[in-house]
Amino acid sequence: MSKRLIVVFFLLLLLQPYPFVWSAEQVSALSKQPIKTVVTDRFETGVVLTKKVLLPNGDLYWMKRLEFTSDHREPYTFSIPLSGSNGTFRYVERLPAGNRWATIPVDTKLPQPSGFLQTNQMSMLLNASNFYIKNVQGTFEQQPNPLPINVIRTLDGYKIHVHFPQKKNSIAEIWGLESKESLVDWSSTPDLEAIWLAIDLQEHSKWSWDGYYVRSPQTYTPYSPNMFWRLPANYAAHSFIITGGSRAADDLGWVMLDTILPNQNREGYWETLPRSEWLWKDYGIGAGFFDTRFNTDIATLLLKGYRRYGDRHFYQAAEKYSYYLLAHIDHHHYTNYGESEGWLPADYSWKQPHKKTHVSLNHHLHEMNFLYEMYLETKQEFYKEMADKLLYGVKNTKSMWIKPNHDLHYAYLPNGKMGLQDYPFLTYNDLVESQSLFVKIYGRMDPDLAELMANKKQWMDQTGVKGYRFFPL
Structure with a gap:
């Protein structure tokens, strides 16, 4: 993220208690919140x-x-x-x-x-x-x-x-x-x-x-x-x-x-409190670490919960996490180049110094999707700009993700190589969501996302994998 964007979103955090004007329906919902x-x-x-x-x-x-x-x-x-x-x-x-x-x-x-x-x-x-x-x-x-x-x-x-x-x-x-x-x-x-x-x-x-x-x-x-x-x-x-x-x-x-x-901690994320022995061994990451998948899961759900219940506390928690995620991406990413500069953010981080971790495709897409959702909710451009940078991180490395059997590699590794076994259909579902959000924002399909989807679906159909989502949603 550029220094200008970092300044913009931190100013927004400090100066704007709400990101937009509440609708009449949202004001009504706020007056009907549960009593604890x-x-x-x-x-x-x-x-x-x-x-x-x-x-x-x-x-x-x-x-x-x-x-x-x-x-x-x-x-x-x-x-x-x-x-x-x-x-x-x-x-x-x-x-x-x-x-x-x-x-x-x-x-x-x-x-x-x-x-x-x-x-x-x-x-x-x-x-x-x-x-x-x-x-x-x-x-x-x-x-x-x-x-x-x-x-x-x-x-x-x-x-x-x-x-x-x-x-x-x-x-x-x-x-x-x-x-x-x-x-x-x-x-x-x-x-x-x-x-x-x-x-x-x-x-x-x-x-x-x-x-x-x-x-x-x-x-x-x-x-x-x-x-x-x-x-x-x-x-x-x-x-x-x-x-x-x-x-x-x-x-x-x-x-x-x-x-x-x-x-949610003061920094804006939900810690994984036990220690993961493989993260400790491979990357020097100890107890209380940041897991991008689990955190983006709950932040996305809070945003959807806000839309459903009209509870501004859910939005504020999702927004607070979004600022932490932007900072994490800015400090822990791999850069690649193509039509436009792309970033691949590391899956994990910790408050103490550690090695930079791998980038799994499902984590990466999920973070990108959340930032697109925040853009759709707020119309604040810095969300879309970062999501686009993550999109180009995938587009610039598209051919590297596809295996000869049409399955996808699980992760981009710190040594610059691809590896590890992907989930049966989780990553495909994330690709479906990515493509749907891209169409909603840009009015067309992204061809590189489509190619990754087509390969993964071919592998799923060949191996009898069921339960995946269909495009269009």
């Missing part, structure tokens, strides 16, 4: 934190976090009222042959998996599966909870009793989403069952007090088979906001985006 409360209470063996969010449609999201500071032989019991009759519990049954939906009457006990409670008066999504020991560097270690979930009939409905062992240094979390309306109208479209079946908030990923956690890879430190780490991105929220289709999706999309806002 957080309360801390002490009990005999620890503290309990209660978070509540009253949503504009009248639905209520809540989470209880129990932090045990000493042992007790009796379990801690949390009671949840459920009004109405004819109660059912809809949950995902995990079988060797595959997962499927199962529906049972609300009786004396409920299975441990999260699921949807439904009566003639209310609907509730309940998740009572989190019991863990908190570890360092944004991780926790899942612990077994052998205690049952009991149900007792009451005069006006049911009372659900969730039990947790009281063990020193352990944490229990339970959360729910309540509505007087059906949270998901399963009869509205057959796709909803498949969409929700793919949203995992229990086995391989967890929704927690401060964000979205996934199982830790063995290449991360700390690590154990039952460890989860807080991911900067949130793929459950992505499904809720992009796919939608239900009241529950609308509610949880906002809640999940709002929850991750405090995790």
Whole structure:
């Protein structure tokens, strides 16, 4: 980036609280934002934190976090009222042959998996599966909870009793989403069952007090088979906001985006808190590093969430990240030349000195796409100018990315060579998005993006890869 552009976008950051004039629809949306409360209470063996969010449609999201500071032989019991009759519990049954939906009457006990409670008066999504020991560097270690979930009939409905062992240094979390309306109208479209079946908030990923956690890879430190780490991105929220289709999706999309806002650091990005051993070994990058893919994932989602909910905090977080990304690109890129100068920004960086990393095509395209989206949102030229520079970074190296078998190389390496195995279809999806944005901005297709797409698609079709996006969108 030129010095002039750097000065321009930092002046904009300092001098303009908002990048454009709010529309009447956006002003109206701002007046209908959810109401949040957080309360801390002490009990005999620890503290309990209660978070509540009253949503504009009248639905209520809540989470209880129990932090045990000493042992007790009796379990801690949390009671949840459920009004109405004819109660059912809809949950995902995990079988060797595959997962499927199962529906049972609300009786004396409920299975441990999260699921949807439904009566003639209310609907509730309940998740009572989190019991863990908190570890360092944004991780926790899942612990077994052998205690049952009991149900007792009451005069006006049911009372659900969730039990947790009281063990020193352990944490229990339970959360729910309540509505007087059906949270998901399963009869509205057959796709909803498949969409929700793919949203995992229990086995391989967890929704927690401060964000979205996934199982830790063995290449991360700390690590154990039952460890989860807080991911900067949130793929459950992505499904809720992009796919939608239900009241529950609308509610949880906002809640999940709002929850991750405090995790953005002062510089403007969301740190990967554990240490990646291969990044440490190859590039000297330690814990708390910047990952361009995960960060651009969540920043793009915040921008889309802003468009959907009208919450200016989502836009401001995306904007703050955009300034950090521009600075990262300016300081950590490889330059190439062709019709115009092009840049390939490194995938990772860290606050301390380190070696410059490789550039994977999917990270690169995703960053470019985000900058084009910011241009479309604000009409500020410096976003488009940088995105164009990244586009020429790909155009100038187009032939280098294509393998003889028509697959694409994964990355441009620090030694100037191409290498590593690309994902089956992720990079193709990014190319589709790039081409769509290019058409939207310039009114025509870019021939070099088209050639990369054609080669990748030929390889996917030859190898039987499915699930990729189609162009045009």
